[in-house]
Amino acid sequence: MNQRILDHPILGKQENSNYVSFTFNNNVYKGLENEPLAAALLANGIRTLRYHEESGSSRGIYCNIGHCYECRVTVDGKQGIRACLTPIKDGMTIESGHQLPTSVKDWRPENE
Template sequence: MNRIVDHPVLGKLTNQKLVNFTFDGVTYKGFEGDTIASALLANGIRQLRVHEETGAPRAIYCNIGHCFECRVTVNQAQGVRACMTPIEKNMIVESGKLQATPFDSTPEEWPRTYAEFEQRTKGEKVGEPHV
């Protein structure tokens, strides 16, 4: 693990208890009290997820819980902030993956007003896709 164990201000890290956790199916070790983000970083993992639509890599950004760039799935709970969540023994962490695009159209094709939507869908049954 890559970590500071003798800090000039905080002193030496002593009596740290190691815990195992998994990230994307691989077992890692971290110190009890580490956040998921810091434990992964200490193990050389920088990418925590990809952008849901573009697939661009995402990692720790603000590290204080404001930006939500570090969202991961923890024990099947989605959207957990890795920078704010302490690791626990046998915790299962999964990175955020590329998601399917919810629309087959582009924003330029979407109706701008409800009246435009009604005009486009006139005569269609509710629930039928607009083509």
């Protein structure tokens, strides 16, 4: 499903047509080379980029300028990569974050 805007009323017509393939959670998608991962995922209909570590609630793009860290994903085995700031390259493997098996509060000392 391609939800990409190719002719924007203000930004004009999309000139870049160099598509690359990438994998997100074991599914193969296409995106425009060097566009942010978040944009490529959104264009492919993906809104949930990860799940909150403790509550398990879904997380997606929030600020889209690299301040909030809500769009953290794992890229080629490296965790904590912000999808809104990372340009897509051919062959990238991206994985969403998941809920931790144990609550974070269970790791805290009893006196806190």
